[in-house]
Amino acid sequence: MSRADAPRYRSTTDGPVHFLAVANARGEEMGYLWADDEVDAAGWCLRPAGDRARFGEGLAWSAKLAEAKARGLVPTAALAELARGSDPRCVSHVVPGSLATAPSLGALTALAQVVTEADDRRLLAQLDLGNTGAWRELGEALAALTDEDRDVRWSASGRQPDGTRLMGYPIHSERLRRLVGALAAVGAVTPAYLWQDNPPPALPAGGRLGPADAVRAATAVVRGERFCDGTIAQAVGTGLLDAVAESLCAWYAAVDGRSREDP
Template sequence: MSNPNPVHYVPLTAPDGELAGYIWADAAAVGWFHRPAGSSSAYRTAEEWHDRARELHGRGLAPRGVLSMLSREPGVGPVTEAPDVAAIEELARVVTPADDRRLLDGLDRDNADAWRELGDAFDALTDEDRDIKWGGGQKRADGVQHVAYPLYSEGLRRVVSALEGVGAVSGEYRWMGNPMPDLPPDGRLSPADAIRAATTTVRGERVCDGMIADAVKDGLLDAIVASLRAWYAEQPSAAPGNMCRFCGGSPAADVTFRAHRGLVILMGFKKTDGPMCFTCGLAVYRAYTTHTLCQGWWSPLSLFVFAPLTLVRNLLAVRRVKRLPAPGPGTLGPRYDPGVPVHRRPRAYVALVPALWVLFMIVTGLSGAV
């Protein structure tokens, strides 16, 4: 059975290819839906097309004729039938991967200081910071009622400022036209939803006191910061902003440490590279260097080539690590324990065996030549 009151629509595309919204028409009216998750420029595009549709309809063109006319224009798709207007509105509310990428592109991934400040500020929050008191609310003698307002601590204000500093409060997200992202049962937000939640919370506080207080109380603030820190830890960035591949702390240096095992018949090579903080990098250096000093000598090539080369490379790499300051709080997991220095590890002194053997051979050779 055909729909007695058909509704049709055309999709609208911004100049950069982003889906901007939909113009719809039924038997009597012309309307539009912009995409709430779209960019500001896409919203303006959809608005301009809606103005154009209203103009055509105002000139006496039938609603379906308006769609037919618009569908001939660049940036407007073909006329399509829908069950009802609600179905078109549902289409407009679809969030695409491109919407997520646009928000993530607004994060200042290269500002290591801003991300470090976010981690430090959040980790410094105390129970007292989270126990938010309210001021105002009293009724004066003349009958005027004061409006209650939250009393945020300096520590909590510091976290909010840090969210703005990393770009998590986005001008590209029209929070008033979108619902607050739901916090999943596991308490984990996607990075894009963390930006949406941060934007709604921080900007919403300016028009509705208590948005930040609610986010603290229900765990949303914790989920926002955790998601953003985890996202940043996965980003390849410039050297000063690198985060340690093991603990997520920063700063970190992009280095490579190697270990070598030389046997009479077989040789083994191992390396670990990537950004490492001072603590984790020192731990890897000491472990790999001790391994090489213990097991890296037991073949001619290992003795004279591979083991010495490995030790020299590690020394050059650890110099870069030792120039780093102590790392900030980690975001990925526990930090490696460097343990005692190499010269205090008994296994490292196994290297004296081949060294003494070489010295013995040299002395024996010189004695025989006399």
């Protein structure tokens, strides 16, 4: 029997599910293993805010579920077996004592969307505190940005007299490019945040961002420009890019101040 023809648990259910939390070696939750015996269903529910390793680890846990199905285990028995055989020294492991019940798979998926303090700490750890020059550049670039810089113009587009068609692109000023470059230099544009798997950033009603959310927004905006022209222009037009830089500068000033006070 080929792998494609091998028996598998159902991948969906409308009923309650039992689930186990799976964490990395630092104790941060990467996703959940779930099961429903009533419809012979089981699977992996990833956490979008988790680290990059969750993709590969999710495939590995899914493969273990498939092996359990091939041996005839009911879904909850498969979860119990995976919990017993889990090693906390591995890249990922079942969190001891984490067995719980969710009213539905949708409820578990909603739980997986919750951002934790550990998620925030992981992103803030990517910031380069030691690069004082880059942080100074970020503050100066923000102060130098003008309303004219924020009003991003686009190049000509449309059909030309010779019949060719031009695609327009945003024309960023030198000062705006300086600010974007400074965000990358301080470590705010990071592969540690999986921006494509998370909702697009938005400026809160109060206009202020927490530092971890600033890293999320910086990464999504700067990386997003590579895939969609105008992402940076939209962010600077709404005030999101200013809020990102202001939040990060305030965070750095506070952290740097505390470090100077330490004996």
